[in-house]
Amino acid sequence: MSEFVKLKQVRKARETASYVPTSVPQPHVPNFGDAASTSQKADTSIEARPLTEDTVPTPTNGPVPLDVDGLYLSLPSVLDVRAHEGSGRGIYSKTHRNPGDVLISVKPHVAALSNDHLEEYCSNCFGLGVNALRRCTGCKLLFYCDSKCQNADWVFHRYECVALQRWGSSTSETSGSPTIPGDAIRCLGRILWRKQKLGRDSVWSREIDGLQSHRTSLTKDPNAQDSQMHTHLAHAIVRFLGLTSPQDLSEYGMHSAADLVDLVSRFTTNTFTMSTPALAPLGACVSPLVALINHSCDPNAVVVFPRSGGDSRKDQEPLMQVIALRNIGPDEEILTAYVDTTLPRGRRQRLLEETYHFKCRCSLCLLANNQVDWREAMWCPKKCGGVCPLPTEETSLTRCAKCKAPIRDTDAVLDAVRVGQEALDKAEALQFSNAEKAIQLTTKLIPILVSAGLVPAAHPLLALSRLNASLLIAHLSPSEAEIENIASPGVQASFPNKPEQTSQKDAQESLDEAIRAATRSCTGLSQILVEGHPMRGIALAELGKLLSVDEPNPTHLDPNRADRTATSPPSALALNMTAPAYPPSGPQRLKLAYETLVRARKELMIGFGGGNNEGGEVGQNVRKLVVELDKELSVWKTGVKNVMEDRPRPIKK
Numbered sequence: 264m265s266e267f268v269k270l271k272q273v274r275k276a277r278e279t280a281s282y283v284p285t286s287v288p289q290p291h292v293p294n295f296g297d298a299a300s301t302s303q304k305a306d307t308s309i310e311a312r313p314l315t316e317d318t319v320p321t322p323t324n325g326p327v328p329l330d331v332d333g334l335y336l337s338l339p340s341v342l343d344v345r346a347h348e349g350s351g352r353g354i355y356s357k358t359h360r361n362p363g364d365v366l367i368s369v370k371p372h373v374a375a376l377s378n379d380h381l382e383e384y385c386s387n388c389f390g391l392g393v394n395a396l397r398r399c400t401g402c403k404l405l406f407y408c409d410s411k412c413q414n415a416d417w418v419f420h421r422y423e424c425v426a427l428q429r430w431g432s433s434t435s436e437t438s439g440s441p442t443i444p445g446d447a448i449r450c451l452g453r454i455l456w457r458k459q460k461l462g463r464d465s466v467w468s469r470e471i472d473g474l475q476s477h478r479t480s481l482t483k484d485p486n487a488q489d490s491q492m493h494t495h496l497a498h499a500i501v502r503f504l505g506l507t508s509p510q511d512l513s514e515y516g517m518h519s520a521a522d523l524v525d526l527v528s529r530f531t532t533n534t535f536t537m538s539t540p541a542l543a544p545l546g547a548c549v550s551p552l553v554a555l556i557n558h559s560c561d562p563n564a565v566v567v568f569p570r571s572g573g574d575s576r577k578d579q580e581p582l583m584q585v586i587a588l589r590n591i592g593p594d595e596e597i598l599t600a601y602v603d604t605t606l607p608r609g610r611r612q613r614l615l616e617e618t619y620h621f622k623c624r625c626s627l628c629l630l631a632n633n634q635v636d637w638r639e640a641m642w643c644p645k646k647c648g649g650v651c652p653l654p655t656e657e658t659s660l661t662r663c664a665k666c667k668a669p670i671r672d673t674d675a676v677l678d679a680v681r682v683g684q685e686a687l688d689k690a691e692a693l694q695f696s697n698a699e700k701a702i703q704l705t706t707k708l709i710p711i712l713v714s715a716g717l718v719p720a721a722h723p724l725l726a727l728s729r730l731n732a733s734l735l736i737a738h739l740s741p742s743e744a745e746i747e748n749i750a751s752p753g754v755q756a757s758f759p760n761k762p763e764q765t766s767q768k769d770a771q772e773s774l775d776e777a778i779r780a781a782t783r784s785c786t787g788l789s790q791i792l793v794e795g796h797p798m799r800g801i802a803l804a805e806l807g808k809l810l811s812v813d814e815p816n817p818t819h820l821d822p823n824r825a826d827r828t829a830t831s832p833p834s835a836l837a838l839n840m841t842a843p844a845y846p847p848s849g850p851q852r853l854k855l856a857y858e859t860l861v862r863a864r865k866e867l868m869i870g871f872g873g874g875n876n877e878g879g880e881v882g883q884n885v886r887k888l889v890v891e892l893d894k895e896l897s898v899w900k901t902g903v904k905n906v907m908e909d910r911p912r913p914i915k916k
Contacts (some may be wrong), residue, residue: 374450605638
C-alpha cells in the first residue's frame, strides 16, 4: 500500500557512512554531555565528572540548580539545569510529565547528511525528495527541496560549498577521482565557520564550547581506535578548511593542538544520529541543549525526529524532540539511553566505557542477584513459566528464578550462544554485499537458539530475529510493490539475482515467513522495552502493514488448508513461531492487521509524542491505514450479514 513509501528508508544500513559508532539500528545515537566540561570556565563550584563507581551520588547530596548565564534559551520553563556532585550537569523536570509528553523541541545547532543520502534528502530540512530535488550549482553535491531551503542553508553552505570543491579537486589529483568528506567532517566545518561568524562570546558559540570533552581521558596509545579516530578527524578538518597546519586555526579561536583535540572530543562525545521518522539513520547533528541529558540503560525519555508537521512546517525541520516514555515526577531527572538498550549488560558497559569513559550504575545495570534480565535469559527447563539467567563461562550454574530448577546442559547453551553471536557478526557484515547468505545464516541459527531455550528478547536471538525480519522483507516478491517499499533501496540492491516473477504460492509463503519473522522481533522487543518505546511502535507498524498486504495466494479459500485460521496476537507466539496456523488468512488476517496497527498507533503516540504530534509522521500514516482497514472490515461484515439474511430459512416440520 502507498503508506509503505513513507517508511521505505526504515531498513537502512546499520553501519552508515556516518562516523557515529553503533552496533545496531537505534532510535537515536544519544548525547553524552553528562557533565560540565573541565576545559571551560566552571559555571558551578561542583566538579563535573561522569558517574562511576567512585562517584555514586548519595541522597544527602541532591542536585543544585545552575545559573546557565543566558544559555539554553530553548529550554522550556518547566525544566531546569542542575548539577549533581556525582553525575555532573543534567536536566530536571519541575512538574509531573506523562508518557508521550514533548519535553524538549529544538533544531540542532548543526547537522549534516551522510554521504549515502546526499542525493535523496534535502540538506536543509532533511526531508525525503518526493519530487525532484534542486542541486547546488557550485559543489554539485548537496540537494535542496527548493530555493527557500537552499537560501536557509546558505548561512552554512556558503563556506562549505567552496571547501567541498577544493576537497574534490585535491582528491582527484591524488586518487584520480573526487571523494566527499563524511558527515562528521562537514559538521565540524559548519561549527567552526559559524563560530567564526558569530564570535566566541556569542550564545551559540558558548553553548558549543560548553559541551563535555573527554580529551584528558583519551588513551596515550596512538594505535588505539579512539586515538586514531580523533587524529583522523583533526587532520581532516584542517584539510577541509584549506589550512596548511593546525596553527592556522587561530582565526577560528583555537591556538593549540589541544584546542583542536578538545573540539573533536566534544563533537564525538555529544553527536546524535539524525534519523528518519521511522528511525533509519540519515546523518549527524549536534544540540548542546539535548546533550545536557544524562544516561540510563532504563531511560524515562527518548530522542526522536518525528517530523509531525509535514511539508506545512518543514521550515522548522529538522526538529529534534525529547519525548517522555514514563511518568516523570517533579524534581526527577530526564534520562535517555546513549547505547542500544536491547544489548546485554556487559556489551552496554563496554560501549559506554570505551566511548564515553564512565561505568553505568543505573537500575538496570545494578539488578539484584535474584532478578533476571530478559536480555540474558532462557526458559525454565521444567517449563514452569519462569526464566533462568543464561549461563556464562564464569557462572555456569544457573537456576529458574521461579521453581529453582537447575539448567543441566549448560555447555550446550553456551555453545549455542557463541555460535549465534558468530553468525550475527557474519550476517551483519554480509547483509548488503551478500544478503542471501545473511538470510541463510539468520534463518539457520534462530531455531538453534530457540531450541537451546533462549527467550525471544535474549541476545543474540533478538538481534538475529530483527536482522532476519529486515532481510526477509527486502526479499519479498517485487510483484508486490507495496511490500517492496518497506525495504530500503540499499537492501533491495543486495539481491541482484532476485527473479522478476515468482509463483503466487511462493510469494504467499515468502510473505507469511516475513510476517512470522516480524512477529518474533516484536515479541522480543516487547519483553524488554517499555510500552511506547519508538522501536516497539515502529516494529508493530511494520508488522501491521505486512498483515494488511493483499495475499498473493489466500489459503482461507483452500478447503484443504482449514488450519490457517489462527488469530493469536504477536505476544502469544513466542514459544511456537513455526506453528502453521500463523499467520491467519483472509478476513481473519485483515482483522489481525487492524488490531496490530491500532496497538502500534497507541505506542507511537507515546514514543513520538501525542497531542499535535499525533505519533509523528509514522503515527499519522498508521492512523490513515487503520481507517482504511476499518472500512474494509465493515464492508466484509456487511457482506456476510447480507448473505446470511438471503439464505433460505429451514422449514419447520
